[in-house]
Amino acid sequence: MKNRCTSLAALLLFLFGLTAEIRADQAVPVMDTPQVVAAMDADDWVIVDTRLNSAYNGWKLDGVSRGGHIPGATDFSANWLKVGGDQRDATLKEILATKGITPDKNVILYDANGQDASSVAAYLISKGYTRLHRYDITAWAKDKKRPLERYPNHQLLVPAVVLKEVIDGNRPESFENSETIIVAEASWGEEKNSYAKGHIPGAFHINTDRVEPPTETEPVMWMLADDQTLKEMALSFGFTRDATVIVTSEEPLAAFRVATVLRYVGVKDVRVLNGGTLSWTLAGFDLETTRHEPVPVIDFKGPVPGNPDVIDTMEETRAGLRTPKTFTLVDNRTWAEHIGESSGYAYHKKKGRIPGSVFGYAGKKNAYSMEYYRNPDKTMRNADEILALWKGQGIDTTTHLSFMCGSGWRVAEIYYDADVMGLKDIGIFSDGWIGWSNTPGNPVETGLPENTASSVRR
Numbered sequence: 001m002k003n004r005c006t007s008l009a010a011l012l013l014f015l016f017g018l019t020a021e022i023r024a025d026q027a028v029p030v031m032d033t034p035q036v037v038a039a040m041d042a043d044d045w046v047i048v049d050t051r052l053n054s055a056y057n058g059w060k061l062d063g064v065s066r067g068g069h070i071p072g073a074t075d076f077s078a079n080w081l082k083v084g085g086d087q088r089d090a091t092l093k094e095i096l097a098t099k100g101i102t103p104d105k106n107v108i109l110y111d112a113n114g115q116d117a118s119s120v121a122a123y124l125i126s127k128g129y130t131r132l133h134r135y136d137i138t139a140w141a142k143d144k145k146r147p148l149e150r151y152p153n154h155q156l157l158v159p160a161v162v163l164k165e166v167i168d169g170n171r172p173e174s175f176e177n178s179e180t181i182i183v184a185e186a187s188w189g190e191e192k193n194s195y196a197k198g199h200i201p202g203a204f205h206i207n208t209d210r211v212e213p214p215t216e217t218e219p220v221m222w223m224l225a226d227d228q229t230l231k232e233m234a235l236s237f238g239f240t241r242d243a244t245v246i247v248t249s250e251e252p253l254a255a256f257r258v259a260t261v262l263r264y265v266g267v268k269d270v271r272v273l274n275g276g277t278l279s280w281t282l283a284g285f286d287l288e289t290t291r292h293e294p295v296p297v298i299d300f301k302g303p304v305p306g307n308p309d310v311i312d313t314m315e316e317t318r319a320g321l322r323t324p325k326t327f328t329l330v331d332n333r334t335w336a337e338h339i340g341e342s343s344g345y346a347y348h349k350k351k352g353r354i355p356g357s358v359f360g361y362a363g364k365k366n367a368y369s370m371e372y373y374r375n376p377d378k379t380m381r382n383a384d385e386i387l388a389l390w391k392g393q394g395i396d397t398t399t400h401l402s403f404m405c406g407s408g409w410r411v412a413e414i415y416y417d418a419d420v421m422g423l424k425d426i427g428i429f430s431d432g433w434i435g436w437s438n439t440p441g442n443p444v445e446t447g448l449p450e451n452t453a454s455s456v457r458r
Contacts, residue, residue: 078111212225
C-alpha cells in the first residue's frame with residue numbers, strides 16, 4: 001500500500017511541476033497545502049520546520065492559530081544559523097545528514113513568518129541544494145482538519161518571545177491562570193560569575209549551592225540538600241507551591257538543576273527558558289545588569305517535599321536495579337565516563353559505572369556537554385531523535401526511567417526533555433555516580449559492558 005501511495009504522490013508532484021532543480025539565483029518555489037500533503041507520502045521528499053524549536057514543540061508563535069509541527073516533519077531552525085563558531089558548518093552538515101535533509105531529496109521548508117524558510121533555503125543553496133520549496137504553515141494551522149503534532153508538556157520549555165511577554169506584564173498562552181510569576185536566574189557561585197554580567201530583566205540570582213551545598217569533608221561533593229534546608233531555601237526566595245516559576249541561566253544545566261529541585265520541593269509549575277540566555281539575545285532582546293532581590297515568604301502553602309517522586313533515592317535505586325523488567329537506570333554521561341576511562345570531574349577521581357546501568361548519552365566532550373540532547377542554539381533536540389538514541393541502547397520507555405549522571409545537572413535537563421515528550425514514569429537518581437561511588441559497599445564496573453550496542457557513538 002505504501003508503494004502505491006508513494007507512486008501516486010510522486011505523480012501528483014510531477015504534475016504540479018515541482019521537481020525541477022533550482023539555481024542559487026532563482027526564487028524558491030512556493031507550495032500549497034495539497035502539494036505538501038502529497039509530499040508526505042513520497043520517499044524522496046522531506047518536510048522541514050524552520051521555525052523556532054519552541055514552535056515545533058507546540059507553542060503558537062508568529063500568529064499561528066494552532067501550535068505544533070506537521071506530522072512526519074523534521075526540524076532545522078533558522079535560529080541555528082545565527083550560532084557562530086569555527087565548527088558551525090561541520091555541525092550543521094552532520095545535523096542535515098542525521099535528519100535525512102540531503103541534496104538528492106526534494107526539501108519543503110516551512111515557516112509562519114515569511115523569513116525563516118528563506119534563510120534556511122539560502123544556506124542550503126550555498127551548500128549545493130537545488131530541490132528546495134517553501135510553504136507557509138499558517139494555512140495548515142487554520143484548517144482544523146489538518147493534524148498537527150505537539151509535545152504534551154511543551155509549555156515547560158518557554159521560548160524567549162513568550163518570556164518577554166510575561167516580563168512585560170502580559171499573560172500569554174499557558175500562563176492565563178498564573179497568579180504569581182517569578183523569574184529566577186540560576187548559576188553556580190557568586191553573582192559576579194554570571195548574573196552580574198547580564199541576566200534576564202527582573203530576574204534575581206540563585207546560587208546552585210543553595211540546592212546542593214558542598215560537603216565539608218573530603219572528597220568534596222555537591223549533593224542535594226536535605227528537605228529542611230530546601231524548604232528554607234524556597235521560603236527565602238519567595239517560592240510557594242502555587243507560584244509559576246521560570247528559571248533562566250547562561251548555561252541551561254544550572255537552570256534545569258534548580259528547576260527539578262523546585263519541583264521536588266513541591267512548586268507545581270516550574271518552567272525553564274528554552275535555550276538559556278542565548279535564546280534571549282538571539283531573539284534580539286537585551287540582558288540587564290541591575291541587581292534584583294527576591295521577596296521572602298513565611299509559608300510554602302504545602303508539604304515539603306511536595307513531589308518526592310522527582311528524586312530516586314539511593315535505596316530506591318538499589319531496589320530498582322534488582323527488578324530490570326520494570327526499572328532502567330539510564331547513565332547520561334560521556335562514553336568515557338561510562339566505561340571508566342574518565343571520572344568526568346576534576347574534583348572526583350573515582351571512575352566506572354553502576355552495574356546494571358544502561359548508557360543513555362549526554363555529551364561528547366565532558367561533564368558539561370549535552371550535544372546529544374541539544375540543538376546548536378541550546379534548545380531541546382526533537383523527541384524522535386532522542387527516542388531513537390534510547391531505542392538504539394535498548395532503553396525501554398515503558399519501564400521506570402531513572403536518569404543519572406555525576407550528581408544531577410545533566411539529567412535534570414534530560415528529565416525535562418522526557419517530561420516535555422509526555423513520559424510519566426521518570427525520576428532522577430540525584431546522588432549519581434559521585435554519590436554511588438563514595439558510598440562504601442556499592443559495586444562498580446569498568447570496561448565495555450556486555451550489552452554494548454553497536455550504535456554507541458564514542
